[in-house]
Amino acid sequence: MKNYIKYFGILALGMVACEPEFENPVDDQDAYTSGEADFSNYVALGNSLTAGYADGTLYLSGQQNSYPNILAQQFAKVQETNGFTQPLVADNSGGLLLNGTQLPGYNTRLVLGVSESGPAPRNYGGAITTDVSNILTGPFNNMAVPGAKSYELLAPGYGSMEALMQQRANPYFVRFASAPNTTVVADAIAQDPTFFTLWIGNNDVFLYAVSGGVGVDQTGNLDPSEYGRNDISDPQVFAGAYSQIVSEMVEAGAEEGVLLNIPDVTSAAFFNTVPNNALVLNAEQAAGLTGYFQAVAGIFTQYLMSQQVPAAQAQAIASQYAITFNEGPNRFLIEVPVTQTNPLGFRQMTQEELLLLTINQAALKQQGYGTAAITPQVMEVLGILQAGGQPTQEQAQLVLNAVNAIDDKDALDQSEIQAIDAATAAYNQTINQVAQANDLALVDMNALSIKVSNEGIPYDAGTLTGEFAVGGLFSLDGVHFTPRGYALVANEVIKAINSTYNATVPKVNIGNYKTITPSND
Amino acid sequence: MLTVFALASAVTYAGGYRVGVQGQRALAMGHTGVAVVNSAELGFFNPAGLVHLENQLTISAGVSAVFAEVAWQNSDTGDIARTDNPAGTPFYFNASYKLNENLALGLSVYTPYGSTVKWEDDWAGSHLVNNIQLQAIYIQPLVSYKIADFFSIGGGPIFVTGSVNFNRNLTRTLSDIDGNRSNVTIDASGVTEWGWSVGGLFTFTEDLRLGVNYRSEIIMHAEGGEADFENIPNTPLAPFQDTTFDAELPLPAELTVGLSYELNEKWLLAFDYNRTFWGVYESLDIQFANGTTSTNPRAYEDSSTWRFGAQYEATDKLTLRAGYYFDESPVQEGYFAPETPRNDSMGFTAGLSLDVTSRLAIDASFAYIRFDEVDASYNHYIDENGQNVPFGGTYKSVAFIPGIGVTYKL
Numbered sequence: 001m002k003n004y005i006k007y008f009g010i011l012a013l014g015m016v017a018c019e020p021e022f023e024n025p026v027d028d029q030d031a032y033t034s035g036e037a038d039f040s041n042y043v044a045l046g047n048s049l050t051a052g053y054a055d056g057t058l059y060l061s062g063q064q065n066s067y068p069n070i071l072a073q074q075f076a077k078v079q080e081t082n083g084f085t086q087p088l089v090a091d092n093s094g095g096l097l098l099n100g101t102q103l104p105g106y107n108t109r110l111v112l113g114v115s116e117s118g119p120a121p122r123n124y125g126g127a128i129t130t131d132v133s134n135i136l137t138g139p140f141n142n143m144a145v146p147g148a149k150s151y152e153l154l155a156p157g158y159g160s161m162e163a164l165m166q167q168r169a170n171p172y173f174v175r176f177a178s179a180p181n182t183t184v185v186a187d188a189i190a191q192d193p194t195f196f197t198l199w200i201g202n203n204d205v206f207l208y209a210v211s212g213g214v215g216v217d218q219t220g221n222l223d224p225s226e227y228g229r230n231d232i233s234d235p236q237v238f239a240g241a242y243s244q245i246v247s248e249m250v251e252a253g254a255e256e257g258v259l260l261n262i263p264d265v266t267s268a269a270f271f272n273t274v275p276n277n278a279l280v281l282n283a284e285q286a287a288g289l290t291g292y293f294q295a296v297a298g299i300f301t302q303y304l305m306s307q308q309v310p311a312a313q314a315q316a317i318a319s320q321y322a323i324t325f326n327e328g329p330n331r332f333l334i335e336v337p338v339t340q341t342n343p344l345g346f347r348q349m350t351q352e353e354l355l356l357l358t359i360n361q362a363a364l365k366q367q368g369y370g371t372a373a374i375t376p377q378v379m380e381v382l383g384i385l386q387a388g389g390q391p392t393q394e395q396a397q398l399v400l401n402a403v404n405a406i407d408d409k410d411a412l413d414q415s416e417i418q419a420i421d422a423a424t425a426a427y428n429q430t431i432n433q434v435a436q437a438n439d440l441a442l443v444d445m446n447a448l449s450i451k452v453s454n455e456g457i458p459y460d461a462g463t464l465t466g467e468f469a470v471g472g473l474f475s476l477d478g479v480h481f482t483p484r485g486y487a488l489v490a491n492e493v494i495k496a497i498n499s500t501y502n503a504t505v506p507k508v509n510i511g512n513y514k515t516i517t518p519s520n521d
Numbered sequence: 522m523l524t525v526f527a528l529a530s531a532v533t534y535a536g537g538y539r540v541g542v543q544g545q546r547a548l549a550m551g552h553t554g555v556a557v558v559n560s561a562e563l564g565f566f567n568p569a570g571l572v573h574l575e576n577q578l579t580i581s582a583g584v585s586a587v588f589a590e591v592a593w594q595n596s597d598t599g600d601i602a603r604t605d606n607p608a609g610t611p612f613y614f615n616a617s618y619k620l621n622e623n624l625a626l627g628l629s630v631y632t633p634y635g636s637t638v639k640w641e642d643d644w645a646g647s648h649l650v651n652n653i654q655l656q657a658i659y660i661q662p663l664v665s666y667k668i669a670d671f672f673s674i675g676g677g678p679i680f681v682t683g684s685v686n687f688n689r690n691l692t693r694t695l696s697d698i699d700g701n702r703s704n705v706t707i708d709a710s711g712v713t714e715w716g717w718s719v720g721g722l723f724t725f726t727e728d729l730r731l732g733v734n735y736r737s738e739i740i741m742h743a744e745g746g747e748a749d750f751e752n753i754p755n756t757p758l759a760p761f762q763d764t765t766f767d768a769e770l771p772l773p774a775e776l777t778v779g780l781s782y783e784l785n786e787k788w789l790l791a792f793d794y795n796r797t798f799w800g801v802y803e804s805l806d807i808q809f810a811n812g813t814t815s816t817n818p819r820a821y822e823d824s825s826t827w828r829f830g831a832q833y834e835a836t837d838k839l840t841l842r843a844g845y846y847f848d849e850s851p852v853q854e855g856y857f858a859p860e861t862p863r864n865d866s867m868g869f870t871a872g873l874s875l876d877v878t879s880r881l882a883i884d885a886s887f888a889y890i891r892f893d894e895v896d897a898s899y900n901h902y903i904d905e906n907g908q909n910v911p912f913g914g915t916y917k918s919v920a921f922i923p924g925i926g927v928t929y930k931l
Binding site for chain 2: 019020022023024025027031060061064074092111112114119124460461462484506507508511512513514515517518519520
């Protein structure tokens with residue numbers, strides 16, 4: 001009789017061990033296919049956008065949500081891989097130290113703080129603990145270096161501490177370069193990659209844009225050693241570097257890969273958050289400003305005439321400064337180069353010109369930044385003029401000096417936008433040709449960036465747009481993406497892989513990835 | 522953001538996953554028993570039958586181990602998740618004491634709701650549930666009275682004491698500065714309530730009986746339960762602070778009608794039909810002490826279970842049993858949530874009783890619950906921006922329930 005119980009127990013235990021099993025489990029080896037691609041050793045090359053940089057810095061959870069890391073997790077659902085390593089920073093504060101001291105310009109991440117005046121980005125108050133002098137031991141699958149330009153991926157010494165001390169290297173690469181004199185690409189190919197993604201060239205034009213165009217458009221100058229940080233790289237310099245990076249990767253064995261082209265730079269939230277017509281005036285204010293600029297024109301006419309310029313010509317030149325303001329929104333004034341036709345060096349912005357996110361918005365609202373800083377003394381002179389009086393030379397100068405047009409560094413004017421667009425188009429033409437020549441997949445980030453800012457990308461909980469802070473795509477620096485934005489990039493890469501290599505890599509649900517981080521800490 | 526407080530369905534789980542384990546003898550026969558006069562298990566199935574038990578004192582007690590697991594996957598994203606549920610241990614104790622030929626008194630203690638669903642924290646459906654534990658203990662004094670040879674009635678009040686502990690993430694994405702997901706645990710214990718059950722048993726012949734049993738609806742009122750928020754970012758934009766909550770959790774009424782027929786000395790056949798009045802469960806509304814309310818549509822519908830059982834006396838000491846049931850899910854399309862991973866199921870059961878002495882028998886049972894693989898979704902989650910975000914995928918569940926008990930007669 002005891003036997004019955006025994007058998008019953010064995011039966012029970014045997015069945016208890018069973019798990020619910022799907023007919024077609026997604027973790028089955030054949031659930032998905034990598035097609036002609038081989039993801040077993042995936043290496044990512046790029047800049048901040050590939051590193052997972054967000055909110056103005058590199059921090060741990062940003063890296064964990066980098067698009068290469070998201071991709072690697074999806075690749076692991078398709079085939080057995082060697083894993084995916086990243087040169088992780090030490091914390092979620094962001095920022096960098098060098099030998100215990102904060103590196104200037106490498107501050108903590110931006111978070112959305114809430115104060116009495118409402119929500120606004122601010123720097124997180126946590127301690128910075130990532131020290132550049134703490135060199136990591138690789139290899140790292142994610143070889144992205146924030147701040148890198150195209151040709152810098154091939155530059156020996158770009159990860160050298162010695163060169164960093166002379167401000168000729170990149171602290172992010174110093175952290176994980178295998179040797180002081182190595183290059184990013186050399187460290188990448190040393191890993192015998194089977195697959196790669198490359199998203200580089202953004203900084204060749206982008207740093208110029210975010211500087212407000214204070215850099216130089218180096219188109220025509222083929223010597224990058226003469227370039228400043230904020231300059232636009234010559235398209236031939238870009239093309240040479242880009243082709244070399246790709247051919248070295250392909251020769252190293254990564255015959256399949258994905259190239260991502262350069263987004264439409266000016267579609268970033270960084271350039272589209274502060275409108276150029278945010279000067280909202282009531283009728284009285286408009287009349288006051290109009291009167292002031294009439295005075296400017298009048299004074300300048302007289303000045304020109306005093307410099308022996310014929311009256312008609314003097315009036316013609318000075319009349320451009322008699323700017324009329326209307327009740328409601330008005331465009332700001334910006335500084336432009338002083339020329340013979342614009343001797344005072346300012347004018348009203350045109351419709352397509354852009355203001356930068358970093359502009360002092362309080363000054364725009366309260367200090368006449370973008371129009372004129374009209375002091376009581378200026379008012380006095382205006383009163384004299386109105387009464388038909390003649391101001392002294394000093395008083396006249398006071399009026400002219402009150403013009404407070406927006407600095408070049410805070411705006412992108414037409415010529416700067418043209419230079420950006422021209423360089424971007426040239427780079428993208430190169431990327432397209434290199435992709436075709438090497439049978440690599442191409443992701444048109446340029447078209448995607450325009451689509452996001454124009455109509456948005458629908459997902460399961462709404463629409464992802466480029467609107468600052470609330471749209472979901474851009475992190476609080478207005479340039480780099482949120483985890484949800486990077487998940488979108490990962491899906492675009494997957495789409496390109498699947499169509500180019502006959503693979504069936506599953507996409508991610510971008511709604512499961514977070515956007516900006518609110519914090520009052 | 523306040524809508525994120527869905528307590529989901531503590532009760533849903535219980536109801537949706539209620540596997541009848543209120544007696545090893547009955548369970549072995551497909552959990553039939555409303556018309557089977559066999560043991561003190563009648564205290565649960567139909568107290569009208571207690572008066573028909575032969576012995577003056579009959580006690581049935583036992584415990585089962587519920588091994589129930591659920592798997593979820595989404596082939597679009599390649600995500601897969603499996604529950605890691607600890608074994609549930611529902612138990613029962615039934616005693617019946619015959620005062621005279623026409624009157625018996627009894628006491629039953631049973632745990633019709635008591636199980637755990639534990640997904641991996643932060644899994645894809647973590648905004649609906651990370652884990653949930655629910656327990657309800659029913660304590661019921663009983664009286665059973667034979668009105669006539671062919672008809673008896675029985676019943677009694679039910680005292681319920683229950684507890685719930687439920688954890689889920691607040692949204693799909695909210696986290697603290699380090700990326701730890703913001704979550705809430707809702708905990709209420711010592712929730713008590715009263716209900717009742719009443720049954721009738723018709724004995725047409727010595728071989729054929731018909732039973733009817735009705736167990737009342739019991740609405741559990743959880744008052745002053747604790748809501749504990751973790752990993753909340755320090756910002757007025759996520760104003761979550763530990764608080765208390767009130768909620769009502771309905772345990773629906775159940776009507777059972779069934780037959781038993783003794784084919785001969787050795788064979789007995791039984792059939793039960795259950796109707797569970799799940800329609801009462803329209804929505805789960807949770808009121809927080811800070812004045813906010815979370816409304817979570819459930820829209821259950823009344824459901825039926827058809828049960829079949831057979832018993833065979835193999836020897837004078839060994840009785841074998843087997844059964845089958847078909848259990849209709851109360852969960853409707855579009856309301857399929859991962860803490861209620863319940864579609865229609867079939868139960869296959871078997872068991873035996875072994876008479877150790879003339880007074881003491883050991884009862885053992887085993888049940889295998891089979892669920893079809895089903896593509897389903899919950900379409901009523903409202904996210905922090907007021908957007909309705911469905912959560913769907915493919916579900917597959919399975920449950921095994923071995924159990925052991927004793928029957929003692931005096």
